[in-house]
Amino acid sequence: MNKVGIAGYGITPFTKEDNKIEKVLLDSAKEIFKNNDKIHQNEIDAVLVSTNNNSKYLSPILCELAGIQPKISHSIESLCNSGTNSIVSAYSYIASGLADLVLISGAERYDSPGQILQWDNSRGEFKHPIFWASIFAKSYKREYSISDEDLAVVSVKNHKHAQENPNALSKKTYSIKDVLESKKLTDDLRLLDCSRPCTGSASIILASEEKMKKISEEPVWISGIGQKTISAGFTKNISLSSMESSKHASQDAFRMAQKENKDVDVLEIHDAFSVCEPMALESLGFSKEGKGMDMISESYETNNFKINPRGGLIGSGHPLGATGIAQTIEITQQLQSNALKRQVDNASVGLVHNMSAAATSSTVLVLEK
Amino acid sequence: MNKVGIAGYGITPFTKEDNKIEKVLLDSAKEIFKNNDKIHQNEIDAVLVSTNNNSKYLSPILCELAGIQPKISHSIESLCNSGTNSIVSAYSYIASGLADLVLISGAERYDSPGQILQWDNSRGEFKHPIFWASIFAKSYKREYSISDEDLAVVSVKNHKHAQENPNALSKKTYSIKDVLESKKLTDDLRLLDCSRPCTGSASIILASEEKMKKISEEPVWISGIGQKTISAGFTKNISLSSMESSKHASQDAFRMAQKENKDVDVLEIHDAFSVCEPMALESLGFSKEGKGMDMISESYETNNFKINPRGGLIGSGHPLGATGIAQTIEITQQLQSNALKRQVDNASVGLVHNMSAAATSSTVLVLEK
Numbered sequence: 090m091n092k093v094g095i096a097g098y099g100i101t102p103f104t105k106e107d108n109k110i111e112k113v114l115l116d117s118a119k120e121i122f123k124n125n126d127k128i129h130q131n132e133i134d135a136v137l138v139s140t141n142n143n144s145k146y147l148s149p150i151l152c153e154l155a156g157i158q159p160k161i162s163h164s165i166e167s168l169c170n171s172g173t174n175s176i177v178s179a180y181s182y183i184a185s186g187l188a189d190l191v192l193i194s195g196a197e198r199y200d201s202p203g204q205i206l207q208w209d210n211s212r213g214e215f216k217h218p219i220f221w222a223s224i225f226a227k228s229y230k231r232e233y234s235i236s237d238e239d240l241a242v243v244s245v246k247n248h249k250h251a252q253e254n255p256n257a258l259s260k261k262t263y264s265i266k267d268v269l270e271s272k273k274l275t276d277d278l279r280l281l282d283c284s285r286p287c288t289g290s291a292s293i294i295l296a297s298e299e300k301m302k303k304i305s306e307e308p309v310w311i312s313g314i315g316q317k318t319i320s321a322g323f324t325k326n327i328s329l330s331s332m333e334s335s336k337h338a339s340q341d342a343f344r345m346a347q348k349e350n351k352d353v354d355v356l357e358i359h360d361a362f363s364v365c366e367p368m369a370l371e372s373l374g375f376s377k378e379g380k381g382m383d384m385i386s387e388s389y390e391t392n393n394f395k396i397n398p399r400g401g402l403i404g405s406g407h408p409l410g411a412t413g414i415a416q417t418i419e420i421t422q423q424l425q426s427n428a429l430k431r432q433v434d435n436a437s438v439g440l441v442h443n444m445s446a447a448a449t450s451s452t453v454l455v456l457e458k
Numbered sequence: 459m460n461k462v463g464i465a466g467y468g469i470t471p472f473t474k475e476d477n478k479i480e481k482v483l484l485d486s487a488k489e490i491f492k493n494n495d496k497i498h499q500n501e502i503d504a505v506l507v508s509t510n511n512n513s514k515y516l517s518p519i520l521c522e523l524a525g526i527q528p529k530i531s532h533s534i535e536s537l538c539n540s541g542t543n544s545i546v547s548a549y550s551y552i553a554s555g556l557a558d559l560v561l562i563s564g565a566e567r568y569d570s571p572g573q574i575l576q577w578d579n580s581r582g583e584f585k586h587p588i589f590w591a592s593i594f595a596k597s598y599k600r601e602y603s604i605s606d607e608d609l610a611v612v613s614v615k616n617h618k619h620a621q622e623n624p625n626a627l628s629k630k631t632y633s634i635k636d637v638l639e640s641k642k643l644t645d646d647l648r649l650l651d652c653s654r655p656c657t658g659s660a661s662i663i664l665a666s667e668e669k670m671k672k673i674s675e676e677p678v679w680i681s682g683i684g685q686k687t688i689s690a691g692f693t694k695n696i697s698l699s700s701m702e703s704s705k706h707a708s709q710d711a712f713r714m715a716q717k718e719n720k721d722v723d724v725l726e727i728h729d730a731f732s733v734c735e736p737m738a739l740e741s742l743g744f745s746k747e748g749k750g751m752d753m754i755s756e757s758y759e760t761n762n763f764k765i766n767p768r769g770g771l772i773g774s775g776h777p778l779g780a781t782g783i784a785q786t787i788e789i790t791q792q793l794q795s796n797a798l799k800r801q802v803d804n805a806s807v808g809l810v811h812n813m814s815a816a817a818t819s820s821t822v823l824v825l826e827k
Contacts, residue, residue, distance in 0.1 A: 091554075111577075136687070143512045145572050146537045149690035149819055160710070162687040162819060163536035163543040168515045174532040177556070178547055185460075185553035187546070187683065203514050208480075314556065318505070318531040321518035341529070450518055450531060 134188035135161035139195035141203025172413020233379030251400025258406030284402035313346025313455030323447030503557035504530035508564035510572025541782020602748030620769025627775030653771035682715025682824030692816030
C-alpha cells in the first residue's frame with residue numbers, strides 16, 4: 090500500500106455567520122494554496138467535499154471556484170463523521186494508485202440539516218441529539234458514580250483550551266459553577282455540556298509519498314485507520330455508557346499503525362457532549378472503564394493540552410462536515426510543533442476520534458510525523 | 459494494485475411509486491443476498507450509498523435494515539453520476555487493501571432534489587436540465603446538419619430496447635413520428651427526447667480477487683477507470699456539441715484497461731436526452747465528430763442491442779443515484795451472457811459512460827469477463 094500523508098491544510102474561524110455554503114467551502118480551500126506555493130491546482134487528482142448541506146454537486150462547484158479540474162470529485166455524507174470518512178476515502182484513492190494528490194474540504198452552516206437524524210426521531214420535542222446524550226449521561230453517571238460536577242470539568246477544560254485556538258467559536262472561559270448553573274436542557278444535560286452547531290470550513294491535502302517529497306518538508310503521515318458502523322439508531326447500541334464502534338475502530342487503527350495507547354502524545358476526542366469525552370477515552374483504551382474523568386482532570390490540572398487541545402467540539406464549535414478535518418488539522422499542527430500556546434510537549438504520535446449519532450459509527454486515525 | 463471485480467448485483471423495477479428512500483435502497487440490496495448464498499452480510503467491509511436524496515446517514519440506516527456492521531459506511535453524491543463515483547470509490551477501498559468486499563447501493567425517488575442544479579439556475583422557468591439539453595441539441599444539429607428526425611432514432615431505439623428490460627420505466631414503443639409529435643418543450647427538445655426521473659434502486663457488490671474466488675464463479679472485472687470534472691456550470695464547457703469530460707475519462711479508462719474502442723462489444727451511454735447519445739459516442743472515440751447517429755442508426759436497423767441494450771436512461775428511466783449502478787449491472791449481465799433478449803453476441807468487453815450536469819463531469823468504466 091502506498092504511504093499517504095497530509096501535505097497542507099486551511100481552516101476558517103468557526104462562527105455563527107450566515108454565509109453561503111459555497112463561500113464557506115472555498116474559504117478554507119483557498120487557504121491551502123495561499124499557505125503552500127508548491128501545491129498547484131492543476132496537480133490535484135481528486136476533490137472530496139464533506140458536508141451535510143443539501144446543496145448538490147458541491148465538489149464540482151468548489152472545483153470551478155478554486156480553478157481545479159480533477160479526475161475524481163464528489164460529496165461525502167455521514168453526519169458528524171463525514172470529515173474523517175472523506176479523509177479515509179481520499180487515503181484509499183491515493184493508496185490504490187488512482188490519485189496522488191487529493192483535496193478534502195469540509196464545510197457546514199450553523200443551520201445544517203445534519204443536526205437532526207430523522208431515522209431516530211421518535212421522542213417528541215427532543216429532535217436534536219440531546220436525547221441520546223442525555224440518556225448516555227444518565228447511564229454513565231449511574232454506572233460509574235460520576236457526578237454532574239465531575240463531568241463539568243470537560244466543558245471547563247475545553248472552553249479554556251479554545252481560548253488558545255484563534256478559530257474557535259467559544260470566546261469565554263467558564264467555571265464548574267457556570268456549567269452547573271447553565272440552562273438545564275434535561276435532567277442530565279445543561280447548555281454548557283453541549284457542543285454548538287456553527288458555520289465553518291476546514292480543508293486538507295493528502296499526498297502520496299512520491300508527491301509529498303516535492304511539496305512538503307514537514308509531512309504528517311496517516312499510519313492507522315479504523316472505522317466501524319454498528320447501526321443508525323442509537324437504541325441498537327449494546328451499551329449506553331460506552332462506545333462500541335469506537336472500540337472496534339481504535340483496535341483496527343492501532344493494529345494498522347503498530348502502535349499502542351501509551352505511544353499517543355495528543356488526542357482529538359469527539360466531545361459532542363461532555364459525557365462523550367470520558368466515555369470515548371475508555372472505549373479507545375486510554376483509560377479503564379469509569380475512569381476517563383481521572384485522566385481528563387489530571388490533564389486539566391497539569392494544563393498539558395493533551396486531550397482536545399483546540400477546545401474540542403464544545404470549545405471550537407461543531408460544523409459537522411468540517412469537524413473531522415479540523416480535528417486532523419489540529420493533530421497535524423501539534424506534530425509539526427506549530428500549535429502555538431496549545432502545543433503539547435514532544436508530540437510525535439497523535440490520534441483523531443470522530444463519531445456520529447450516539448457513536449453508532451466511529452472513525453479513528455493515528456497520525457505520525 | 460489489487461484486482462477488483464463485480465461479485466453480485468440486485469435491482470428493482472424503475473417506477474413512479476411513492477416509496478420511502480430507505481425502503482427503495484433496501485429493496486435492491488436484499489436482492490443480492492437472495493441471489494447469491496455465498497455472500498454474507500458479516501463479511502461486508504464497506505457500504506456506500508449513492509443518492510441525491512436529502513436524508514442523512516442513509517448508509518448506516520441501510521446497514522441496520524440489512525443486518526450489516528461494516529467498517530466503512532457513508533453516502534456519495536455527484537448528481538447523475540453519483541453511481542459510478544460510488545463504484546470508483548469502492549474500487550479504491552478494495553484496491554488499497556482497506557476492504558475486500560464492498561456493497562454499493564444507489565437509490566432515488568421520482569421527486570429527487572438532484573434534478574435541479576441550483577448553481578446553474580439563471581434561466582427563468584428552465585430550472586430542469588432541459589435548458590442545457592436544448593442548447594446542446596441546437597448546437598449539435600447546427601454544427602453537423604442533423605435533423606430532429608435523425609435524433610428521434612435515439613428515443614425510438616431506446617424505448618424499443620426497454621421493452622426487453624423487465625425493470626424499465628417505459629412500457630411502450632414509439633415511432634419517429636410519435637417522437638416528433640410529442641409535446642414540444644423548447645425549440646429543439648420534445649418530451650420523448652428526455653429521460654424521466656423515477657423511483658428505483660440498484661446495488662452491486664465489489665470484491666477483491668482473493669474474495670472473488672470464494673463467492674462468484676462468473677466474475678466481471680473493472681479493468682479501466684476514467685473520471686474528469688471540468689466545471690459545475692455548463693457555460694464553462696469548451697464546446698456545446700461535444701463532451702470534454704467524457705473525452706478525458708474515456709482516454710484514461712482505455713489506457714488503464716489497455717483496450718481500444720474497437721475492443722468494446724457493448725456500451726451503456728448516458729442518454730439523459732437524445733442528443734447526448736451521438737455526442738457521447740463521438741467524445742468517447744467510437745465515432746467521428748458529427749457521425750454518432752450513423753452508428754446508432756446502424757445499430758437500430760440491425761437490432762444488435764450494442765448501444766444501450768437495457769433502453770438507456772430514456773427507456774429505463776433515470777433514478778439519478780441508481781443510474782450508474784444500473785448501467786454497470788447491465789454490462790455485467792451482458793458479459794455473463796445473462797441479458798435475456800437484450801443479449802449482445804460474443805460480449806467480452808463492455809463500457810459504462812455516466813455523466814452529470816451537461817457533461818461537466820464524466821465517469822467511464824471498462825468491464826471485462
